Amino acid sequence: MCPIKLIGFDLDDCLFDSTGLSDRARVKGIDAMINLGLKIEREEAVRILYDIVQEYGSNFSEHYNFFIRRLNQLNDNIEFIRYNDRYKFIAAAVMAYHQEKVNSIRLYNDVEFCLQRLKELAIKTSIITDGLPIKQYEKILRLKIDDLFDLIIISDEIGMKKPNPELFKYWLKNFNIRGEEAIYIGDRIDKDILPANLNNIHSVYLHRGGKYDRSDANIKFEGNFKPDYEITNLDELFDIINENSE
Amino acid sequence: MCPIKLIGFDLDDCLFDSTGLSDRARVKGIDAMINLGLKIEREEAVRILYDIVQEYGSNFSEHYNFFIRRLNQLNDNIEFIRYNDRYKFIAAAVMAYHQEKVNSIRLYNDVEFCLQRLKELAIKTSIITDGLPIKQYEKILRLKIDDLFDLIIISDEIGMKKPNPELFKYWLKNFNIRGEEAIYIGDRIDKDILPANLNNIHSVYLHRGGKYDRSDANIKFEGNFKPDYEITNLDELFDIINENSE
Numbered sequence: 001m002c003p004i005k006l007i008g009f010d011l012d013d014c015l016f017d018s019t020g021l022s023d024r025a026r027v028k029g030i031d032a033m034i035n036l037g038l039k040i041e042r043e044e045a046v047r048i049l050y051d052i053v054q055e056y057g058s059n060f061s062e063h064y065n066f067f068i069r070r071l072n073q074l075n076d077n078i079e080f081i082r083y084n085d086r087y088k089f090i091a092a093a094v095m096a097y098h099q100e101k102v103n104s105i106r107l108y109n110d111v112e113f114c115l116q117r118l119k120e121l122a123i124k125t126s127i128i129t130d131g132l133p134i135k136q137y138e139k140i141l142r143l144k145i146d147d148l149f150d151l152i153i154i155s156d157e158i159g160m161k162k163p164n165p166e167l168f169k170y171w172l173k174n175f176n177i178r179g180e181e182a183i184y185i186g187d188r189i190d191k192d193i194l195p196a197n198l199n200n201i202h203s204v205y206l207h208r209g210g211k212y213d214r215s216d217a218n219i220k221f222e223g224n225f226k227p228d229y230e231i232t233n234l235d236e237l238f239d240i241i242n243e244n245s246e
Numbered sequence: 247m248c249p250i251k252l253i254g255f256d257l258d259d260c261l262f263d264s265t266g267l268s269d270r271a272r273v274k275g276i277d278a279m280i281n282l283g284l285k286i287e288r289e290e291a292v293r294i295l296y297d298i299v300q301e302y303g304s305n306f307s308e309h310y311n312f313f314i315r316r317l318n319q320l321n322d323n324i325e326f327i328r329y330n331d332r333y334k335f336i337a338a339a340v341m342a343y344h345q346e347k348v349n350s351i352r353l354y355n356d357v358e359f360c361l362q363r364l365k366e367l368a369i370k371t372s373i374i375t376d377g378l379p380i381k382q383y384e385k386i387l388r389l390k391i392d393d394l395f396d397l398i399i400i401s402d403e404i405g406m407k408k409p410n411p412e413l414f415k416y417w418l419k420n421f422n423i424r425g426e427e428a429i430y431i432g433d434r435i436d437k438d439i440l441p442a443n444l445n446n447i448h449s450v451y452l453h454r455g456g457k458y459d460r461s462d463a464n465i466k467f468e469g470n471f472k473p474d475y476e477i478t479n480l481d482e483l484f485d486i487i488n489e490n491s492e
Binding site: 088153 | 311329330332333334336337338340341344379380381382383384386387388392397398399400403404
């Protein structure tokens with residue numbers, strides 16, 4: 001079999017705990033409002049905020065604004081928030097949210113060792129990620145990993161988004177290698193595993209327990225949705241490399 | 247004459263050095279891009295960025311994005327910035343810009359003493375400011391002054407903007423006092439001094455050297471544009487209070 005020459009990684013919930021970081025940051029926002037005098041049970045506030053994130057999407061920029069609007073309509077038990085308090089609460093929440101995101105973003109423990117070992121093996125590395133380019137690069141720069149990869153692809157930069165298989169074809173072409181010589185590691189069956197399989201790339205489903213993780217034993221993935229491998233730690237990647245180099 | 251019972255302050259360039267902070271933050275953004283490998287003279291970069299701020303306004307959210315776009319069109323001497331570098335530069339600039347804004351915002355030296363003395367004199371205090379409510383409250387919270395004022399008015403919250411004299415009428419009505427019993431301090435003739443004068447509020451033109459400061463001796467303000475007082479430091483405010491209490 002052909003040895004592996006190239007490995008691609010998804011970013012969020014693959015290289016760092018994106019789901020956990022967002023969860024913590026959102027709660028910090030709630031706490032900031034409560035500390036400033038907002039009268040609401042923390043648990044109820046979190047539930048309402050998550051409804052809004054669910055309804056408007058995680059990249060919507062007005063979560064806390066809509067949270068305050070909704071409180072004024074929703075619950076007779078909650079004291080009406082007067083206009084001169086509204087933006088104070090929203091500003092405090094946004095500040096606390098960003099502070100948490102800036103201060104506590106960090107790589108999963110297994111990432112640096114993995115990248116170092118891949119470099120020693122002369123295997124090329126890439127990130128392929130969807131998301132708003134500025135936000136994605138902000139994460140990459142804060143994680144200090146921009147120099148550790150041979151190529152970073154933010155899908156919006158080239159106008160093709162996961163799960164478009166052309167995005168992965170573009171990636172292979174950039175390195176002039178075939179799918180059989182590449183591995184792609186992601187946390188989503190629909191957006192990572194499917195397009196990798198369609199390009200004959202070895203697909204690895206990484207279980208980090210993030211919001212898209214479906215590790216339920218009752219779910220069986222079939223055909224092009226079936227990952228070639230499932231792992232919970234990047235150390236296991238080297239077994240896969242070895243297996244494909246024999 | 248009637249003693250002074252209420253004093254209003256503009257926020258930006260009155261209580262803190264808003265112009266200087268923005269200038270420093272914008273240059274930090276430029277430096278971050280140069281540090282990441284952008285090939286341009288710092289001075290030229292600053293000039294181009296300020297053209298963009300001038301053209302699109304200071305609250306436009308895409309200054310650095312447009313900066314990069316413009317570089318690729320503008321100057322044959324500047325190396326073309328490929329798509330996979332663009333958002334890295336923009337993200338780095340935005341991060342550095344915000345970091346400077348967060349870390350180095352501080353009150354002018356004379357503010358705390360002034361507010362403390364006004365409290366001792368039992369004179370009520372307010373902020374009246376235009377600007378995006380979340381941004382304005384972010385400044386107020388970072389400066390830790392929200393509890394130091396009896397009332398904070400962000401004009402957009404009540405749907406009236408400077409120089410609408412009704413905004414200042416609303417302010418007086420809130421405290422149930424007459425214009426003659428109030429002082430308003432601002433850095434703009436058109437937006438601060440004019441509406442104060444129209445409400446018979448004692449108008450104070452504070453020269454901090456910010457971007458709207460017109461302290462040129464050749465400029466004479468007349469009629470409703472003429473400030474009752476001009477000062478360079480908030481300590482001078484107490485002379486004005488004394489003068490109007492005799």
